[in-house]
Amino acid sequence: MILDDYRSPWLTEDLLDLQQLARTFLDKEVLPNQARWAEQHMVDRDFWRAAGAAGLLCISIPEEYGGGGGTFAHEAVIAAEQARIADDAWANSVHSTIVAHYLAAFGTEEQKQRWLPGMASGDLVGAIAMTEPGTGSDLQRVRTRGIRDGDDYVINGSKTFISNGTHCDLLVIVARTSDEAGGRGLSLIVAETADLPGFQRGRVLEKIGMHGQDTRELSFTDMRVPAANLLGGVEGRGFQQLMEQLPQERLIIAVTAAATAVAAVRHAIAYAKERQAFGQDLLSFQNTRFVLAECAADALAARTLVDSCITRHVAGELDAAGASLAKFWCTDIQNKVVDRCLQIFGGYGYMMEYPIARMYAAARVQKIYGGTNEIMKELVARSL
Numbered sequence: 001m002i003l004d005d006y007r008s009p010w011l012t013e014d015l016l017d018l019q020q021l022a023r024t025f026l027d028k029e030v031l032p033n034q035a036r037w038a039e040q041h042m043v044d045r046d047f048w049r050a051a052g053a054a055g056l057l058c059i060s061i062p063e064e065y066g067g068g069g070g071t072f073a074h075e076a077v078i079a080a081e082q083a084r085i086a087d088d089a090w091a092n093s094v095h096s097t098i099v100a101h102y103l104a105a106f107g108t109e110e111q112k113q114r115w116l117p118g119m120a121s122g123d124l125v126g127a128i129a130m131t132e133p134g135t136g137s138d139l140q141r142v143r144t145r146g147i148r149d150g151d152d153y154v155i156n157g158s159k160t161f162i163s164n165g166t167h168c169d170l171l172v173i174v175a176r177t178s179d180e181a182g183g184r185g186l187s188l189i190v191a192e193t194a195d196l197p198g199f200q201r202g203r204v205l206e207k208i209g210m211h212g213q214d215t216r217e218l219s220f221t222d223m224r225v226p227a228a229n230l231l232g233g234v235e236g237r238g239f240q241q242l243m244e245q246l247p248q249e250r251l252i253i254a255v256t257a258a259a260t261a262v263a264a265v266r267h268a269i270a271y272a273k274e275r276q277a278f279g280q281d282l283l284s285f286q287n288t289r290f291v292l293a294e295c296a297a298d299a300l301a302a303r304t305l306v307d308s309c310i311t312r313h314v315a316g317e318l319d320a321a322g323a324s325l326a327k328f329w330c331t332d333i334q335n336k337v338v339d340r341c342l343q344i345f346g347g348y349g350y351m352m353e354y355p356i357a358r359m360y361a362a363a364r365v366q367k368i369y370g371g372t373n374e375i376m377k378e379l380v381a382r383s384l
């Protein structure tokens with residue numbers, strides 16, 4: 001099959017070994033738990049430690065901080081394996097690809113030594129809190145305040161839609177630390193949430209998909225965080241730090257999108273070969289064949305776009321516009337392909353016990369988080 005014959009040009013032997021490791025781990029530790037995690041709206045706490053013990057957490061963080069010493073390509077392999085089994089519960093991308101990289105890129109030496117080894121072992125789970133009830137896309141309008149008081153910041157405000165909101169031990173908070181206009185007044189402050197007075201976890205949000213993820217509201221009331229937890233140690237750099245890291249967040253979303261499109265086509269082909277209607281299998285109807293041929297083309301095109309971005313990103317050459325382009329285009333393709341593949345399943349496609357149904361429900365948010373696809377197009381357009 002054309003999708004099986006294609007191999008990503010960056011997929012080295014070392015990465016193929018990782019693919020096998022991740023596949024075995026996810027099949028054993030995720031597949032049997034998917035329905036239960038969806039019901040409890042979170043993965044088990046021990047699962048994070050199991051992932052750490054398997055070497056899957058912070059795989060692209062340098063070994064001196066407990067990480068795997070790999071690159072973004074390693075993260076991409078793990079994300080693609082999650083997509084293969086429609087795992088929408090384990091927010092490893094937020095933890096390993098996003099939060100750990102904020103710490104690695106901007107943390108002081110002391111901050112990196114203090115936090116990264118725990119993130120790599122799974123003892124500390126990471127989350128990032130940018131979005132607020134009043135602002136999402138327009139990050140410069142963040143209202144959460146961090147006021148310096150002696151050796152602390154006193155933080156007040158509320159955040160919403162925070163992935164890993166239940167499990168998070170380390171929370172990177174986007175807060176306004178001065179009245180300087182726009183992004184210049186923003187800083188990133190890391191809260192260690194265990195027994196932290198003033199830190200409240202609010203509602204676990206009922207989403208239309210990704211039920212196994214602990215997406216929550218969080219709020220801070222006179223919450224004191226040591227000033228030493230200011231990421232990088234200098235105020236006012238928050239917006240710039242976000243702008244530097246968001247391309248990687250966008251690219252990992254595109255990786256999941258392309259891998260999910262491929263997985264959806266594979267599921268639909270298998271089903272179409274097996275399901276009988278009017279005395280023949282679905283794959284013998286010309287419409288099914290054409291739909292699947294078109295979906296295979298879309299999925300393969302998304303993969304090759306993502307592959308070129310991964311190669312450029314690992315070489316340090318992918319800019320914000322390139323990552324934004326991949327994010328909006330691949331997530332649009334993901335939604336289109338998953339929807340068309342679901343149709344082939346008929347009524348069974350609407351049943352949550354079928355992976356294609358979970359893929360459908362999980363796909364929608366890919367066009368929204370990490371920066372909406374409209375904002376992605378703005379970023380691309382500005383570069384034209």
Ligand SMILES: Cc1cc2nc3c(=O)[nH]c(=O)nc-3n(C[C@H](O)[C@H](O)[C@H](O)COP(=O)(O)OP(=O)(O)OC[C@H]3O[C@@H](n4cnc5c(N)ncnc54)[C@H](O)[C@@H]3O)c2cc1C
Pocket residue numbers: 094128129130131134135136137138160161162163164207210215365368369370371372373374375378
């Ligand atoms: C499941 C889930 C998980 C999430 N996880 C996290 C997380 O871990 N941490 C975190 O901080 N956030 C998280 N988010 C929040 C997410 O990043 C935001 O929802 C997203 O950035 C959009 O912000 P908003 O919801 O406030 O929409 P708004 O910014 O209010 O946008 C509403 C609509 O207006 C459009 N729009 C806005 N501005 C423009 C413009 N200039 N031009 C054209 N159209 C525009 C948008 O594209 C969108 O269609 C998560 C969200 C979800 C649903």
